[in-house]
Amino acid sequence: xxxxxxxxxxxxxxxxxxxxxxxxxxxxxxxxxxxxxxxxxxxxxxxxxxxxxxxxxxxxxxxxxxxxxxxxxxxxxxxxxxxxxxxxxxxxxxxxxxxxxxxxxxxxxxxxxxxxxxxxxxxxxxxxxxxxxxxxxxxxxxxxxxxxxxxxxxxxxxxxxxxxxxxxxxxxxxxxxxxxxxxxxxxxxxxxxxxxxxxxxxxxxxxxxxxxxxxxxxxxxxxxxxxxxxxxxxxxxxxxxxxxxxxxxxxxxxxxxxxxxxxxxxxxxxxxxxxxxxxxxxxxxxxxxxxxxxxxxxxxxxxxxxxxxxxxxxxxxxxxxxxxxxxxxxxxxxxxxxxxxxxxxxxxxxxxxxxxxxxxxxxxxxxxxxxxxxxxxxxxxxxxxxxxxxxxxxxxxxxxxxxxxxxxxxxxxxxxxxxxxxxxxxxxxxxxxxxxxxxxxxxxxxxxxxxxxxxxxxxxxxxxxxxxxxxxxxxxxxxxxxxxxxxxxxxxxxxxxxxxxxxxxxxxxxxxxxxxxxxxxxxxxxxxxxxxxxxxxxxxxxxxxxxxxxxxxxxxxxxxxxxxxxxxxxxxxxxxxxxxxxxxxxxxxxxxxxxxxxxxxxxxxxxxxxxxxxxxxxxxxxxxxxxxxxxxxxxxxxxxxxxxxxxxxxxxxxx
Amino acid sequence: xxxxxxxxxxxxxxxxxxxxxxxxxxxxxxxxxxxxxxxxxxxxxxxxxxxxxxxxxxxxxxxxxxxxxxxxxxxxxxxxxxxxxxxxxxxxxxxxxxxxxxxxxxxxxxxxxxxxxxxxxxxxxxxxxxxxxxxxxxxxxxxxxxxxxxxxxxxxxxxxxxxxxxxxxxxxxxxxxxxxxxxxxxxxxxxxxxxxxxxxxxxxx
Amino acid sequence: xxxxxxxxxxxxxxxxxxxxxxxxxxxxxxxxxxxxxxxxxxxxxxxxxxxxxxxxxxxxxxxxxxxxxxxxxxxxxxxxxxxxxxxxxxxxxxxxxxxx
Numbered sequence: 009x010x011x012x013x014x015x016x017x018x019x020x021x022x023x024x025x026x027x028x029x030x031x032x033x034x035x036x037x038x039x040x041x042x043x044x045x046x047x048x049x050x051x052x053x054x055x056x057x058x059x060x061x062x063x064x065x066x067x068x069x070x071x072x073x074x075x076x077x078x079x080x081x082x083x084x085x086x087x088x089x090x091x092x093x094x095x096x097x098x099x100x101x102x103x104x105x106x107x108x109x110x111x112x113x114x115x116x117x118x119x120x121x122x123x124x125x126x127x128x129x130x131x132x133x134x135x136x137x138x139x140x141x142x143x144x145x146x147x148x149x150x151x152x153x154x155x156x157x158x159x160x161x162x163x164x165x166x167x168x169x170x171x172x173x174x175x176x177x178x179x180x181x182x183x184x185x186x187x188x189x190x191x192x193x194x195x196x197x198x199x200x201x202x203x204x205x206x207x208x209x210x211x212x213x214x215x216x217x218x219x220x221x222x223x224x225x226x227x228x229x230x231x232x233x234x235x236x237x238x239x240x241x242x243x244x245x246x247x248x249x250x251x252x253x254x255x256x257x258x259x260x261x262x263x264x265x266x267x268x269x270x271x272x273x274x275x276x277x278x279x280x281x282x283x284x285x286x287x288x289x290x291x292x293x294x295x296x297x298x299x300x301x302x303x304x305x306x307x308x309x310x311x312x313x314x315x316x317x318x319x320x321x322x323x324x325x326x327x328x329x330x331x332x333x334x335x336x337x338x339x340x341x342x343x344x345x346x347x348x349x350x351x352x353x354x355x356x357x358x359x360x361x362x363x364x365x366x367x368x369x370x371x372x373x374x375x376x377x378x379x380x381x382x383x384x385x386x387x388x389x390x391x392x393x394x395x396x397x398x399x400x401x402x403x404x405x406x407x408x409x410x411x412x413x414x415x416x417x418x419x420x421x422x423x424x425x426x427x428x429x430x431x432x433x434x435x436x437x438x439x440x441x442x443x444x445x446x447x448x449x450x451x452x453x454x455x456x457x458x459x460x461x462x463x464x465x466x467x468x469x470x471x472x473x474x475x476x477x478x479x480x481x482x483x484x485x486x487x488x489x490x491x492x493x494x495x496x497x498x499x500x501x502x503x504x505x506x507x508x509x510x511x512x513x514x515x516x517x518x519x520x521x522x523x524x525x526x527x528x529x530x531x532x533x534x535x536x537x538x539x540x541x542x543x544x545x546x547x548x549x550x551x552x553x554x555x556x557x558x559x560x561x562x563x564x565x566x567x568x569x570x571x572x573x574x575x576x577x578x579x580x581x582x583x584x585x586x587x588x589x590x591x592x593x594x595x596x597x598x599x600x601x602x603x604x605x606x607x608x609x610x611x612x613x614x615x616x617x618x619x620x621x622x623x624x625x626x627x628x629x630x631x632x633x634x635x636x637x638x639x640x641x642x643x644x645x646x647x648x649x650x651x652x653x654x655x656x657x658x659x660x661x662x663x
Numbered sequence: 664x665x666x667x668x669x670x671x672x673x674x675x676x677x678x679x680x681x682x683x684x685x686x687x688x689x690x691x692x693x694x695x696x697x698x699x700x701x702x703x704x705x706x707x708x709x710x711x712x713x714x715x716x717x718x719x720x721x722x723x724x725x726x727x728x729x730x731x732x733x734x735x736x737x738x739x740x741x742x743x744x745x746x747x748x749x750x751x752x753x754x755x756x757x758x759x760x761x762x763x764x765x766x767x768x769x770x771x772x773x774x775x776x777x778x779x780x781x782x783x784x785x786x787x788x789x790x791x792x793x794x795x796x797x798x799x800x801x802x803x804x805x806x807x808x809x810x811x812x813x814x815x816x817x818x819x820x821x822x823x824x825x826x827x828x829x830x831x832x833x834x835x836x837x838x839x840x841x842x843x844x845x846x847x848x849x850x851x852x853x854x855x856x857x858x859x860x861x862x863x864x865x866x867x868x
Numbered sequence: 869x870x871x872x873x874x875x876x877x878x879x880x881x882x883x884x885x886x887x888x889x890x891x892x893x894x895x896x897x898x899x900x901x902x903x904x905x906x907x908x909x910x911x912x913x914x915x916x917x918x919x920x921x922x923x924x925x926x927x928x929x930x931x932x933x934x935x936x937x938x939x940x941x942x943x944x945x946x947x948x949x950x951x952x953x954x955x956x957x958x959x960x961x962x963x964x965x966x967x968x
Contacts, residue, residue: 640967642960646890647765654768661775675878682882682905686889691897698901705908712875712919717927721911724934729904729941736945737897740952762891769887773880781873795924803924804931815935822939826946 010054010070010087010142013097016047017135021128028124036120037112040127044108044134048101055094066091066517069144076147083205086144092278092518095343095511096141096271099350103267104134106485110358111259113481114365126166126257133159137268141275145206146195149276153191153240156269157184163264164256173255180249187239187246194232198283201225211282219286227287233276234284234294241273242324243301243331248589250324254316258361261316266323266353271346274330281339281519295335295416299427302328304586306434310441311582313373315360318442322397323353325431329412332428338415339519340500340512345408347511348496352396352405355489359390362478362486363446373445380447383477387447389486394443396493398436399550401543404497410546411500414539429549436553444561670711677704691737695730702726713794875916882909896951896958900944907937 020043024036031039058066071086089097108130115126133156140152158181165177199205202213220226237243242250242265253265264270277284277294284291302325309321326349333342364371366383380387396405409432417425478486500511560567572579581587639645681700688694702725709718804812886909889902911930918926948958955962 638967640964642963643891647762650769650887650891651765654765654772657772657776658768661772661779671874675874678878679881679885682885685905686885686893686898686902691895691901694898694901698904701905701908705912708875708878708912709915712915714915714919714927714930717915717930720931720934724938725904725908729938732941732945733897733901736949740897740949740958770884773884777873777876777880780876795927800924800927800931803928808928808932811932815932818936819939822943826942828946829943830946830949 009050010068010089011072012050013047013054013087013101013142014135014138016043016050017131017138019043020131021135024124024128024131028121028128031124033116033120033123034112036124036127037108040131041105041108041112043131044101044105047134047138048098048105051094051097051101054089055098058089058091058094063513064517071144080203081199083145083147085148087139087142087148088144088207089142090518091515092275092343093141095347095515096275097138099347100134100137100141100268103350103354103489104137104263106488107259107263107267107354107358110262110361110482110485111257113479114259114361115257126163129159129162129166130260130263133163133264133269137272140272144208145204146198147205149279150191150195153236153272154188156264156272157181157188157240160184160253160264160269163260164253166256166260170255176249176252176255180253183246183249184239187236190232190239191236194229194236197225197232198229201229207279211280214286215282217286219288221288223289224287226283227290230280230284230287230290231293233280234290237273237276237331238297239273240276241270241327241331243273243328244297244304247301247305247324248592251317251320251585254314254320258316258357258364261320262354262357262361265320266357267350270323270327271330271350274327274334274342274346277331277334278339278343278519281334284334285337291335291337293335295332295421295424298328298331298333298335299424299431300328301325302332302431303427303434306431306438308582308585310434310438311579313583314371315363315373315376315442315446316357316371318373318438319353319356319360322356322435322438325435326353326397329409329428329431332416332424333412336416336419336421336424338412338419340515341408341411341415343515343519344500344511345412347499348396348404348408348493351489351492351496352393355389355393355486355493356397358482358486358489359386359393362386362482363390365478365482366476373442375452376446377449378447378451383447385477385483385486389490390447391443392490393493394439396497398439398554399432399546400554401547401550402494404493404495406546406550407497407500410543413546414542417542418538429545432546432549433553433556436550437557440554440557441561444557448562449565667711671708674704674707674711677701678708692734695733695737698733699726699730702730715794716797716800872916872920876913879909879913879916882906882912894959894961896948896960897945899960900941900948903944904937904941907933 020040023039024031027036054068058068061067068089069086070088071084073085074082075085076083108127111126111130115123118126136152136155136159138152140149140156143149143152161177161181163177164180165174168174168177195205198210202210204210204213214226217226235246239246250265250270254261256264284294305321305324305328309318309325312318312321326345330342330345330349333339333345362383363376363379363386366379366386367376370376392403396403399406399409413425413428413432416428477483637648678701681697681704685694685697685701688697702721706718706721709715709721883906886902886904886906889905890899893899893902911933914926914930914933916926918924918929951963952958
């Protein structure tokens with residue numbers, strides 16, 4: 009039964025691919041969405057069956073066939089459902105379904121076969137993602153890993169006629185690839201040292217080892233896997249593809265770059281919690297990089313003017329939080345934040361999509377404003393999402409982010425906590441900056457003659473756009489996600505607030521780490537008082553951020569420009585994303601290009617082509633030499649006969 | 664005996680002399696006739712070598728039939744005179760060098776072979792031994808060499824068919840027939856086909 | 869008495885003359901004639917060997933050589949006639965169509 013979960017989207021992909029030119033648009037959207045809904049239903053049933061099992065041995069395994077069978081190395085194509093992957097498949101299929109429905113309206117202005125292509129890719133992506141989270145071993149996961157990378161490329165570059173989009177797709181794929189190299193090396197190392205690629209076996213073997221105090225094999229494996237995760241989940245140093253990925257259609261950004269694919273890295277660490285727990289040094293690296301990424305991305309996000317870019321950097325930042333959580337050993341907290349983040353980030357992206365749709369392609373915040381009145385549904389759902397991400401108490405983001413910060417502080421990483429708190433402030437700030445700029449105040453139109461090139465196929469003059477709120481197919485997912493953003497947090501209300509931490513208990517068997525049991529117990533029984541204090545601090549920070557944004561963008565709107573004028577260097581640095589892309593280009597891309605071209609022209613063209621052409625040339629030359637024997641003259645032939653006779657006679661005379 | 668030696672030299676001189684002229688002089692008709700002379704010289708040598716049967720066969724078949732055939736063809740084609748040493752191929756120094764080298768090698772080999780053979784001890788059979796009689800030769804021919812004999816007869820048959828096919832008059836139009844300059848214009852095939860082959864003296868080419 | 873060697877030398881000389889004729893003459897018919905000369909030279913050496921080894925094989929072989937020479941001359945001359953029809957010349961250098 010498990011195999012149906014990824015299979016249904018694949019079937020949707022197949023139908024939409026082959027029926028691209030024959031089915032009407034409505035059918036295509038319906039088929040794709042139906043595939044997702046069916047997968048969701050099957051997921052729910054499967055999870056239901058899972059929970060029916062006793063709590064400490066919850067798993068369902070389905071082996072399809074032996075994929076690789078060669079002597080000692082046996083790898084089955086197997087799917088395994090345990091609490092962690094249960095959560096993931098519900099997120100992927102549930103939110104995926106909502107996004108499919110949303111897309112049916114958003115992409116409606118595409119050509120029918122382009123429409124079909126979009127949904128085919130979307131289904132394909134979902135199928136691979138499900139394969140990723142259901143994989144029983146590294147190799148099946150890797151199939152999904154690569155598959156989502158591919159689909160990410162296909163979908164980011166969906167409007168491939170636009171050079172920028174095509175380039176963004178390539179960038180995403182290539183940067184991912186770099187991470188993938190590390191990933192594969194990590195898997196190979198694990199296999200060579202421990203003889204298995206199955207998660208269960210590997211975790212079992214490593215659990216029996218003591219935690220490493222220095223950088224040993226387990227640490228190496230963990231580090232390599234983490235580098236792979238940074239590629240997929242856009243952490244430093246491989247995050248550069250995600251902002252550019254906004255060239256893709258907005259629902260794609262919502263699904264892939266908010267809710268699912270980028271979470272694959274976090275999932276990877278959670279899946280291998282045992283490995284990471286036995287490599288404390290690597291965990292520290294994870295935490296530091298996660299926190300640094302969160303801060304850095306938050307800073308950049310504060311000054312971006314494209315609505316989607318703000319959200320993109322926000323995603324990178326929130327992912328940083330998740331890695332921070334994993335790094336301090338709070339695996340459940342990280343996964344919890346993944347869960348809640350999926351809801352509100354998808355909501356925010358879809359909301360921004362509705363705004364862009366209404367403005368017929370405008371994405372620049374400086375040209376928006378006053379949309380609150382004209383797009384009510386969009387506004388209110390968006391607001392809920394913003395409140396959730398800011399960490400206002402009562403909504404989902406509060407519970408998950410707070411849990412992370414608490415664990416960080418309680419785990420002794422006060423410095424990281426401080427940085428995390430500052431980032432929280434930034435988060436609230438930039439989020440509400442976006443809300444106020446886009447929805448409040450007066451409308452600021454773009455100059456008519458300006459040629460903007462948004463990631464939207466049909467561009468009308470924004471003056472004459474019809475400002476209609478989101479159509480039903482777009483509105484309903486927004487509402488559903490808004491509800492989710494509110495209630496999802498109640499899944500894991502911590503004991504400190506009198507809750508029962510349902511999720512934590514649920515995920516316990518998956519994320520159970522013997523070596524860290526001591527730490528967990530300590531954290532659990534610790535200060536409920538501390539917990540509440542920190543909660544109050546977080547809430548204060550959230551409100552402070554919102555207040556600051558309101559002040560700067562509602563009341564004294566002259567101040568932002570004044571600040572820009574006063575600190576032009578800092579501003580420019582942040583707006584230009586810290587010149588990281590330029591740095592990478594100079595340090596990595598150009599040398600490789602030069603090397604490749606050198607190899608091309610010198611090695612390939614001269615040596616290899618030379619050898620091949622040379623061989624041909626030799627044959628031709630020899631041929632023209634030899635053909636001179638064919639003089640066509642009878643007498644020459646007679647001479648050659650005589651010549652041969654002389655040789656033969658000579659031979660006989662000799663011997 | 665000295666007599667035999669003198670005869671040898673006489674016939675040898677005839678043979679070499681005529682052969683040389685065959686190759687050297689330019690008129691093909693003369694060449695054919697001189698070759699016949701060469702055959703006569705050789706026939707004499709054969710008689711000296713106790714092979715009168717072969718000598719006679721040589722005259723009858725070779726000189727009498729083959730050379731006549733040559734003569735026919737020479738006259739049919741009205742072969743013109745030509746110069747002996749040619750320009751063209753011999754002009755290029757490469758050819759001359761190769762040719763000279765080949766000739767020297769060839770001559771050297773001949774000399775060497777002769778030298779070796781002369782150092783072998785031949786048991787010269789009795790000079791007075793009588794020549795082989797025709798029945799003896801016939802017996803050898805039809806018993807030991809029967810297969811070769813039959814094969815040769817087939818060979819002759821094939822050669823005959825081949826010669827007729829190759830040289831036969833072309834009955835279809837489209838072949839490039841050159842008419843004789845005497846004005847026998849090539850008419851349509853009707854006339855030619857009816858003309859038959861042996862009719863009317865000069866064959867139309 | 870004439871020794872075997874005399875005959876062999878004579879045969880060699882005749883063979884050489886024939887070869888020279890084959891290679892150097894510009895008239896196809898004369899070339900064929902020179903070919904006959906070469907064959908005759910060989911015949912002479914066969915007969916000589918036959919005589920001096922006391923075997924009749926030499927004469928038998930000559931018998932066959934003459935026959936084959938006849939057949940070859942017939943076909944060769946037929947070829948010459950066929951060629952002459954096309955090119956109107958007896959110069960072997962004129963036939964160069966098989967030049968590679």
